[in-house]
Amino acid sequence: MDFTFATEQKFLVLIADIAFVGFIVATLFGGIVAVGARQLIHAVLGLIMSLMGVAGLYVYLGNHFIAAMQILIYVGAVSISMVFAVMLARPPEDAKAKPLMFATKIGSGAVIALFAAFVVGRAVIAHPWVKAATVVKEGTIRQIGENLLTTNVFVFELISLVLLVAITGSVIIAKRGRDNTDQQGGGV
């Protein structure tokens, strides 16, 4: 019974560290699966895992809003439409025929990765890091909303215009496709 406040604090930090390592592993492993998988759907699953790892890193950094948005938009919407596309496509017959990873590919990839790591690492070490200000827990959503509707209102409206054009365009494209392949009745 010699647990004190400090031990609890240490234990919680330990749990957070383990979670951090887990998120990093999920991000990297998911990324490797996404580029290395032969089955398309496995690649998409890898991508989802990677995105969720990044969402976990946002949680670790204390910004729950961005993490929730990451899950909601990238995992819940973008990746689901990818899974849809993959499901609707015919599975490739020669999915297992050719190995994707040749030794030369792996070798050249490793050399490029090492070079990039060297360059980025030097920049990271050289950069004078300032400790982040304490996170305001309650205000994040409010701040984002106020920013969007005051300082950055022009950008906000511009994005909404771009999205409107995109929606209209996709409706037109979808409509033309339907006219060509005369009305195939209700749904999937």
Next chain:
Amino acid sequence: MDFLIESVLKVAVVFGVLLGSVAYTTLLERKFLGRLQVRHGPNRAGPFGLLQPLADGLKFFFKEDIVPANVDKPVFILAPVIALVPAICIVAVIPFGDSVTIFGREVKMHITDMNVAVLYILGLSGIGAYGAMLGGWASNNKYGLIGAMRSGAQTISYELAMGMTLVSIIMMSGSLSLTKIVAGQTFYWNIFFQPVAFVLFIIAGLAEINRTPFDMPEAEAELACGFNIEYSSMKFALFFMAEYAHMISLAAITVCLFLGGWNLPFGWEVPFVPKIFWFIAKVFLLIVFFIWERGTFPRLRYDQIMNLGWKWLMPIAIVNMLVTGVVMTLIG
């Protein structure tokens, strides 16, 4: 160490209660549906069939776990887990009651009070959609694939309508935290101001968790069970549990958002009744309602479901949002 012990205990209790409720919701559903169809329902295992969930569980455990040939094995095994885990995790942000004092220590009746709880719920239900989609795809079965496609399309469509509906509630309470939303309803429940949003939310929620009249992904008559057709033993049980866990959490979320959570309306108080009782009673009534409507409504056709979602629920939700905004600005 207190915080840690308290958290672990709370998680354990909520998890246990949730799984127990899942088991007994299946019995409630079978009994009540039976009564609606002038049958008795299960009544052989134990008094009034009360041991039926136990018998079902044992049976699932001892069934052979079949993995058919030519399935995508990793995805096939992963899919039921992906279906169940988000369904359970949603419960983490639901506040069950006010704080109570146990052993001279104030214990809050929720696992965590996240300030983005509503987004967390929407995100997790989005992840839950993968369970059915991947399960149906990996089964290498035509019925399974059709069920999977239906499930995915339906979940995405209705999640949008659901999100739009929630915006008006969030505007009124000014917070995304369920605890704060409930705390704002001590006198007037949100349903008094937002009856349209309530109806929309219930419809979108039922579609989101694939319940009748929106159970297209597993429409027995046409798809022979849809996405879970190739699953047996505990893997099937996981899908089954996910469905009922979603049903319970949908009921709990509806209670928190619209029906005042653990509060009685107009600030009424009943002495000697703990507040959590009202929460449980409301959730129970909503679950009974979900079962009742299953026994009442016929299943919609697929294109009808898509039309309802995109051409009716979405526009009504957007108009509701606009009206809420205008009224709030006028009142100030």
